[in-house]
Amino acid sequence: MNETCNIAASLPRLAQERPTQVAIHCPNGSGQYDSALTYAELDARSDAIAAGLSRYGIARGVRTVVMVRPTAEFFLVMFALFKIGAVPVLVDPGIEKRALKQCLDEAQPEAFIGIPLAHVARLLLGWARSAKRVVTVGRRFGWGGTTLAQIERDGAGARAQLADTQPDEVAGILFTSGSTGVPKGVVYRHRHFVAQIELLREAFGMQPGGVDLPTFPPFALFDPALGLTSVIPDMDPTRPASADPRKLHAAIRQFGVTQLFGSPALMRVLADHGEPLPGVQRVTSAGAPVPPEVVAKMRRLLPETAQFWTPYGATECLPVAVIEGRELQSTRQATEQGAGTCVGRPVPSNEVRIIRIVDAPIPDWSDHDVVPQGEVGEITVAGPTATDSYFNRDAATRAAKIRERLADGSERIVHRMGDVGYFDSEGRLWFCGRKTQRVETADGPLYTEQVEPVFNTVPYVRRTALVGVGESGRQRPVLCYELEAGAPVGAQAGIEAELRAHAARHSHTVGIDTFLRHPGFPVDIRHNAKIGREKLAVWAQKQTDG
Template structure:
């Protein structure tokens, strides 16, 4: 195999270790005192050497190229070191959100058939008690005390001789990881990532947002943190429950930003909402932060406006658009969104998600629930009209793990042999080439009078004082659905006044006048990953029998 064909995303860490060996790669805050945070730190040289030792240990245990490894380790030194060691050994990490529920988690693991399970003690106990992937797992590695002294310890991997490690030949098309979707709008699916896709993601993130070595990142979403070593950034791991970003302590986040000179902040819209409300209420600013990134669900205009009040005038919040299957697709800066584009959201146009990145090509095709093999059969919608968003580009994945039906439904091929991913999102393109997101295809509400799109209805409703968020759901069979708007109110809102204002908003449009039922629910069900994607199917079931 020619050297230029060799691509292993772990090489990005090695390059950083060669370029800036003594630069701090990872900071793990431990305890907060009156003098600030105490912490542990590791340089790029130390992190890279540790991953080499672990890769040698994995290989010595027969964990090598193509070995699927279920991985359940929270953000920590071991999280970073083991993940890159798995890449170096050619193994294929399998990532599944533990919060998706015990039954879906067991199903995903049975589907992935991992041969190795690497996890903390609690995860190993759950695996043993609940029988996760019992028929396929042949090796276990525990980070922490081993349950019943079974399997390998993390320390066992460090005993191998690094000199004996033989890096496997890995091409860009080789499988690098299997990342399961959250299942917030359907069944969780294993997205197959190849090494070239990860490499392209690093390049796109660097170019789109101007990220550079020497910056300091505070990532509140574990998978995003894996970009940091590849980009040469210092990672500061916040002390939080990563499955509950909406409940992250904003005072803790601000203190870490201040002490460590954070320049990049990544968080879900739910976390940004919590943080921005805290900053506004306490009249605090976070100078020095060059950029804040928020993704995983639409970011409300109010959150963007509050964040701008805390950022330097030359800093911005960006809202990259994409999915596990294709990321990033497009992006828009908050300062571009404020004003006319945010008013567009409040007037029912959907949410502007920006212009496609230069490496991507985007099409809007007519809405269809059927598989489409070739793009020539898909058609294309004119600018200004709503259809399904599709994308081709270097980060677009080509298959779901052992899900042929779902792969056929989500992928198309063009005459150049490129794979196009159907995002499952509905939207339109404006005259400036910007994309507007109007909601998930599976969540559109189809009535005898027409089709309602979630973001186009919810945007104006969310602008009503006293509305924290809203959800449009359909009750009944598609084509004959009853549209219902469900309101999660602000804690002190006058519900009668809110309902009257919402009905007035709905009455302005001939189609939304159909929405005759307005319901209130104290807390919406949301996805475990970002705490921001509304589980509208559950709300629809609740709305069908709210009593």
């Protein structure tokens, strides 16, 4: 018999097959890991919480904000909500407070589950006023509702909980980080989560019994469905660039971690720390392109047999394509000469196509133009994990989704990634940057990922960012740059001369003659890796006007 279409459907089976295997290790905030859930405990306790939530009025289809730190309670709550068919709403708490309130207002939640600090903010800042059922994870003060502990007691001893959720039922609303625009609530259906698990299993060969260190908590939700043990790192997940590598290595040694997931910023932390990772067999990094030098350093720290994967995708569709570190390293020279960043080959079941760049909505697939191989265009994807809408954002949905009628008369949604790129003669996909961040000069467009890697090779330059100043179609390209912490005092003139020399050598960079040193680029909250070029463009405009 096929399992129910639900990310939690594998828990009862795993609880029977491997009841004593630890599903999740969580730190206590004091550097110790004294909290663990076995598969049997995760299944039984999430059943109890699911039953208690149902009795409290949080049931199938109820949109429920979850603002809980990555503790055991977070995973118990999430799996309980999945089991009863409620709809968790996840908003990154690190985003700007005004945007966070807007996200919660748009989601129109009917329930709110959070730690005490989240409830204080809810009351003071007017978050989620539509929520009539409130649950506190921890001590409840004067804001009413109930506590998670009481919910679990109320549901203790309940029979197994698992709603017969259907593939097209809404399973969750996940808000994007807003790093390249206003955060939007991506509607996930149960089939999307289940498909992600299968694609991850097949793409990376994940087998039950492995030990994972997922430094982005929502990714840990996939681990129980894959039969893995999750070790939640002792770090602030919204600031991976500030993670303490010694704590990460301590957890890796203590639990025998075999695989880890992290943003490029976290990979840099581990790479710069320089301590070998002898037991780690698989590293996965996503969220932004991983700098070639970081890949090279990480490869030297890992065993020869280990794999370093950099999947390409987005909240709306993940994974789209994957590339292993060895192949990525082999493309480094091309990247540094302006080819873009190779993100590998599409994951089977995905159909990736490149279309002509337009900024307007494309309602029907027949209204597009697929560009020839080697030509830069917008990346689109159709496949089992491609989501089909944003919650309460009809204009954004129209801008990002294309309806395609297939030969058999059925329809599917094609997602516009909002990224530009091309396919090479070997069928590999190359990422050239965000569509909205291209610079439209009088001589044609410039793409960030074809320009910046050329300049990132200059000694003492930490990273660069291409922005445009002026009217689209006649923009003036400006290269902003950061210096390494160890750059010699007074070296700026020589560095700018070298940047100019690089600009003259490459066809992708000819015409760039304005270089501005910036003290520290704005970056996204979630991964600390995506550069806020929109903010830099405003800054550059002021600098050039002056």
